[in-house]
Amino acid sequence: MMKDENTKMIKLTQTVKKGGCAAKVPALILKEILAGVNFPPLIEGLTVDGSSFDDAAIYEISPDIALVQTLDFFTPILDTPYDFGAVAAANSLSDVYAMGGRPKTCMAILAAPLATMETSIIKEVLQGAIDVIKESKSSLVGGHSIDDDTLKFGLSITGVVHPKKVWTNAGALPGDQLILTKPLGTGTLCAGLKHKSYHESDIEEAVQSMKRLNNIMDYLSSVSIEAIHSATDITGFGLAGHSLQMAKASKVNFKIFAHSLPLFKQTISSLESAHLTKAHKSNEEYSRPCFNFETKVSALLKLVMFDPQTSGGLLLSVKAAQANKIVEELANFFPGTAIIGSVTDISTTDKKFVHVE
């Protein structure tokens, strides 16, 4: 993709006060708002509760087709328009893959400051998204665009999945192995970018990772796909938050090997430089009570687990016998894919769902 001169001058992350997920309505405020709204019963065929504002819904439209639906948009977390569009698309599409679905249609949500922003920049944001949508074998079928003070972009996506083959985060079984498909650290690296400590080219490894689709089914054998008992994608709550949600929903305990966690080259040095976001703190507050860290786990590795991810990898709970084969099948396409832990019976003596050693 050629970039014209104008777009080299502007750094998108400097055009917004809050980048990416930091602009989200905080969970507690959203919860308070929704608690004050009177929701009617759901229509037949829906298997999610609209009152929770979940990111992905499952709607059984016929006995053998369920729709997987998700909607996401955010302000720039990267400076390069093309890459911002691509990451926004990959991040939105990830929720469909995390449910075992295949995306089919996308609609764009675009807000742009027409008075101050060259249209060439908007074109590149769209092209970045379109190229990722193309790779996902889905199509952009519509959308809505408004003139607004700051740039925002995202997608509303519909995918399909067989109703009996939905991956939820409630299927992990004792004896399973845990696999993570992308390195951790996008939160701290994007914070460093926003702090102007990095140029985008310095964190190219993370940018490529965020642009990567979580389309693992395209690379796995059917035996491997059958061996996946549970899946979720790692996003704003970090590995800690999303692994905790999976362990709780599945009524199991997780053991995570801190030294097996895949990291970007600069993840540790960026955390050492204190490139942090508010989410590092709120993620720790959210997850810490249910975590048991062995004393040998360093403060920096704990921070890695609380690091909020954008377009992070999938966390899979898989049949132990197939775990190495799955890692092998994904390795060429998802650098860093690793077995990071295992699933055990739920402890009845404490509320520590996740043990990190």
Next chain:
Amino acid sequence: MMKDENTKMIKLTQTVKKGGCAAKVPALILKEILAGVNFPPLIEGLTVDGSSFDDAAIYEISPDIALVQTLDFFTPILDTPYDFGAVAAANSLSDVYAMGGRPKTCMAILAAPLATMETSIIKEVLQGAIDVIKESKSSLVGGHSIDDDTLKFGLSITGVVHPKKVWTNAGALPGDQLILTKPLGTGTLCAGLKHKSYHESDIEEAVQSMKRLNNIMDYLSSVSIEAIHSATDITGFGLAGHSLQMAKASKVNFKIFAHSLPLFKQTISSLESAHLTKAHKSNEEYSRPCFNFETKVSALLKLVMFDPQTSGGLLLSVKAAQANKIVEELANFFPGTAIIGSVTDISTTDKKFVHVE
């Protein structure tokens, strides 16, 4: 719905520079942006072109189910939060009804200035939308919300329709009668509200009309439904623009009886008071070359045709023999429903697609 004290103090239309569709990226700029984006071929089953950013797409997911998908969001056009949410929802849902579909799932797009706006206001916006969604027999299944400078709200909607029963705007036949299901004038009345010439209670008739779902199928007999050859909803381009698009797509001419157009009580006086938007002018520029107005048609009635509608009615092209019956079936639920014209063979001598007398 009870309204608390806070929400009586704020006038939502005064919190934004541009209300409703006026905040849309102008069609010409959008066209220029999209012309610079390289779109891949569409996936199989899609019957719309993503490059046109159409508001509603049709995707045949199985031989007997097609998805109807649309996405829309805008800034406040009304002062009352509950009514703004309700109108935004009815307006978004309208695109599904205009294709002959029935809405099933909705996802919310919410941007709100958390620092300056009471959460009670946001709750009421959501409640207004939820109540209309409930009436449509669909469910809110998710969404995304961000902290932003100005309030914006809308929905991404998926409906279903039998692939062979899609209403397009290309099916009008010579000999058909044209029916419009809601009065015209929301553009000028909302402009008067923004100009502070009206209180919202002054334009209650228009507010009720904008909140009304275009769910005509719920009230029509199957014989009447079969008699509908073509449909479209009247929104930002006004009756002029949308009737022109239907006549062109159907390769027919329209005859419209200006004195049969249904109007709100204050539509004419509001236009006389010059409560206009930029869209009145751009709609005239867009449609005028293809219109032939008889000299007896007053300047004000011409303006009515260019008036941009929010959550306007459906324009139906129906079998003449069934037209009166359709009006009769709808009259109790859609005040103002009227036969407003007829369809004739296309003229080969000029490019005047619509004749107004």
